[in-house]
Amino acid sequence: MWYYEKRLEYPVKIKTPNAKLAQVILSQYGGPDGEMGASMRYLSQRYTSPNGTVSAVLTDVGTEELAHLEIVATIIHQLTRGLSPEEIEKAGFAPYYADHTIGVWPQAAGGAPFSAAEFQSTGDPVTDLNEDLAAEMKARTTYDNILRLCKDPDVTDAIRFLRAREVVHYQRFGEALRSVQDQLDARNFYAFNPGYDAPTACFAPDKQ
Amino acid sequence: MYGNGRGMRTGAPQGRMMPDGRGMRNGAPQGRMMQDGRMSEGYRRDIECDCVVTETTEECGCRNAAESRAMQNRPRGDGSACVLDSCGESGHIPAGSRMQLLTYIDEVSFCAYDLMLYLDTHPEDDRAQEYFREYNKKRDRALELYEEKYGPLQYGQTCGCNMGSVKWVTEPWPWEGGDC
Numbered sequence: 001m002w003y004y005e006k007r008l009e010y011p012v013k014i015k016t017p018n019a020k021l022a023q024v025i026l027s028q029y030g031g032p033d034g035e036m037g038a039s040m041r042y043l044s045q046r047y048t049s050p051n052g053t054v055s056a057v058l059t060d061v062g063t064e065e066l067a068h069l070e071i072v073a074t075i076i077h078q079l080t081r082g083l084s085p086e087e088i089e090k091a092g093f094a095p096y097y098a099d100h101t102i103g104v105w106p107q108a109a110g111g112a113p114f115s116a117a118e119f120q121s122t123g124d125p126v127t128d129l130n131e132d133l134a135a136e137m138k139a140r141t142t143y144d145n146i147l148r149l150c151k152d153p154d155v156t157d158a159i160r161f162l163r164a165r166e167v168v169h170y171q172r173f174g175e176a177l178r179s180v181q182d183q184l185d186a187r188n189f190y191a192f193n194p195g196y197d198a199p200t201a202c203f204a205p206d207k208q
Numbered sequence: 209m210y211g212n213g214r215g216m217r218t219g220a221p222q223g224r225m226m227p228d229g230r231g232m233r234n235g236a237p238q239g240r241m242m243q244d245g246r247m248s249e250g251y252r253r254d255i256e257c258d259c260v261v262t263e264t265t266e267e268c269g270c271r272n273a274a275e276s277r278a279m280q281n282r283p284r285g286d287g288s289a290c291v292l293d294s295c296g297e298s299g300h301i302p303a304g305s306r307m308q309l310l311t312y313i314d315e316v317s318f319c320a321y322d323l324m325l326y327l328d329t330h331p332e333d334d335r336a337q338e339y340f341r342e343y344n345k346k347r348d349r350a351l352e353l354y355e356e357k358y359g360p361l362q363y364g365q366t367c368g369c370n371m372g373s374v375k376w377v378t379e380p381w382p383w384e385g386g387d388c
Binding site for chain 1: 310311314317321322324325326329360361362376379381
């Protein structure tokens with residue numbers, strides 16, 4: 001169950017359109033380390049979570065990624081809004097424009113469409129959480145790369161917010177992974193798959 | 209994580225308190241030593257970003273950053289002056305303009321959400337729980353006020369009054385930007 005709240009998690013108000021920049025930022029919408037993949041990854045991985053901590057972190061971060069998806073889409077929308085065909089052509093945005101006009105569609109900066117092949121749901125929470133830690137760092141690196149290309153303070157402000165959130169998510173995933181390992185035998189964390197071979201009991205502190 | 213599975217846990221930095229209440233103040237979990245007896249290096253540093261706990265403005269952009277933004281953005285000393293911490297008990301919500309109220313909602317919502325995420329892995333942190341309740345209360349009140357004045361942000365979640373169904377459709381959508 002989800003409800004929509006009619007505001008952005010972080011405000012976006014871009015005064016100057018820039019299709020060249022939009023092309024780059026599109027990657028964080030539908031690219032390999034973008035917000036769509038992030039959200040789908042976490043929300044899909046929840047079902048083999050071995051404890052309540054992992055379920056909570058995957059649900060809440062997966063939900064926040066949807067809010068980030070909306071922020072990124074808003075940036076793209078405002079960077080392409082009101083551009084003439086001539087301006088679009090000059091910015092090198094014509095190939096995208098041919099298929100999508102200025103609609104927002106999930107693809108990587110290089111044009112590859114969004115694919116579920118960008119993420120995994122292995123059914124093994126130890127493996128999945130390690131992927132999640134890596135995913136947050138990959139997204140941070142992408143934002144770092146975008147920040148090097150982006151000079152418009154209206155855009156960098158929102159990108160910096162998104163980048164900072166990747167770091168916080170990384171922290172929470174580290175703690176979630178630790179909560180799984182605390183339930184396992186430290187002599188060999190990898191003896192079995194806690195999401196399949198021996199599902200562990202739901203970890204709810206108030207019920208212990 | 210590094211293959212031998214002997215006591216060295218993930219290199220991801222850890223917060224201060226585990227759900228079981230064990231302290232992690234120096235980042236070194238008790239009894240978790242590496243093979244040669246040294247504490248794993250990864251645990252020595254707490255990341256600087258557990259806003260409520262370390263009260264730093266670095267990285268997370270949460271509590272203090274939101275407050276300092278609030279201080280910069282708001283006129284002081286004209287009766288509408290308000291920083292987040294002083295808003296709660298007096299019941300004062302900065303609502304001089306639509307933008308001001310929405311900014312306030314963004315800030316207190318972010319604080320409440322980030323605290324919720326922190327509490328996912330630190331459910332017994334009393335101070336964080338207290339902050340969470342405080343910001344959630346501020347958020348609920350501000351959302352209600354916003355709906356009364358400008359229309360609903362969460363349709364069907366608050367009062368549902370004042371032509372809400374019409375305003376849900378006609379009032380600006382978040383991606384449109386502009387002044388509201």
